[in-house]
Amino acid sequence: MDSEYCSPLFLIFILTLFFDIIYLRSPLITDSIMTWQTLGLEPHLYDYLLSVSLREPEILTQLRQATARHPLGKMQIAPEQGQFIALLLQLIGAKKTLDIGVFMGYSSLVMALTLPVDGIVVSCEKNEEYAAIARHWWQQAGVAHKIDLHVAPAKETLHHLIETCASETFDFALIDADKSNYDSYYEQALQLIRPGGLIAIDNVLWSGRVADPQVQDNRTKKLRTLNQKLHQDKRITLSLVPIGDGLTLVRKVMNANC
Numbered sequence: 578m579d580s581e582y583c584s585p586l587f588l589i590f591i592l593t594l595f596f597d598i599i600y601l602r603s604p605l606i607t608d609s610i611m612t613w614q615t616l617g618l619e620p621h622l623y624d625y626l627l628s629v630s631l632r633e634p635e636i637l638t639q640l641r642q643a644t645a646r647h648p649l650g651k652m653q654i655a656p657e658q659g660q661f662i663a664l665l666l667q668l669i670g671a672k673k674t675l676d677i678g679v680f681m682g683y684s685s686l687v688m689a690l691t692l693p694v695d696g697i698v699v700s701c702e703k704n705e706e707y708a709a710i711a712r713h714w715w716q717q718a719g720v721a722h723k724i725d726l727h728v729a730p731a732k733e734t735l736h737h738l739i740e741t742c743a744s745e746t747f748d749f750a751l752i753d754a755d756k757s758n759y760d761s762y763y764e765q766a767l768q769l770i771r772p773g774g775l776i777a778i779d780n781v782l783w784s785g786r787v788a789d790p791q792v793q794d795n796r797t798k799k800l801r802t803l804n805q806k807l808h809q810d811k812r813i814t815l816s817l818v819p820i821g822d823g824l825t826l827v828r829k830v831m832n833a834n835c
């Protein structure tokens with residue numbers, strides 16, 4: 578066997594992955610097993626869904642295949658989610674969007690490919706390595722000029738945007754970064770979105786763990802609390818769509834008092 582695959586680190590990774598898949602409890606890598614595809618569909622039905630609906634541009638397919646080879650590749654949104662987001666952007670005539678959590682660039686690329694020529698995606702990613710990979714793909718796709726990437730903790734980037742008078746200038750935001758900060762991202766995004774604009778919040782079903790009372794880790798509890806808060810929030814109208822790992826769509830009401 579190749580010595581790389583016998584290294585202690587590799588063995589620890591495999592063991593952790595094994596226990597995570599069995600118990601779905603470990604906070605270590607659970608982000609990586611969330612959004613491979615829409616939850617609850619048998620593989621043959623999922624394949625059928627894709628076969629009769631997915632129209633993924635070749636560059637996105639290439640990026641998705643490259644991302645699938647990364648150990649945390651399943652952090653990426655599912656392709657049917659990307660296409661759904663593209664449709665939403667077209668429906669609301671979006672020109673300016675926020676992408677909170679970039680990873681290797683798929684969701685930002687979906688947005689950049691969908692927005693009109695004068696559209697702009699403001700993207701937030703704290704990891705330099707991921708940011709560099711994402712930039713490469715955006716250049717390959719010929720849309721890097723439409724993406725304004727901020728490599729920093731997303732809370733800081735969003736705070737900066739609010740401080741520099743960008744409130745109510747965005748049409749759409751996708752929240753898909755660290756789950757423990759989702760509530761802050763939601764509050765900041767709600768300020769940045771125009772009345773009538775949309776926020777999409779990913780992983781709200783968290784592979785079903787939000788509905789399992791035995792799961793009491795910090796991130797699951799925070800997601801539960803946010804889901805309950807959104808349900809009661811009079812500043813928005815909403816729909817929780819069971820696509821991918823659960824995507825809540827939030828529309829800021831016209832007279833929202835944020």
Ligand SMILES: C[S@@+](CC[C@H](N)C(=O)[O-])C[C@H]1O[C@@H](n2cnc3c(N)ncnc32)[C@H](O)[C@@H]1O
Pocket residue numbers: 608652653654677678679680681682683684685701702703704707729730731732753754755758
């Ligand atoms: C689920 S992945 C995003 C996937 C991406 N939306 C896609 O579909 O291609 C989450 C990303 O958020 C980034 N992230 C985590 N915490 C962050 C933070 N505090 N600020 C900015 N980015 C963060 C991670 O480095 C990771 O790349």
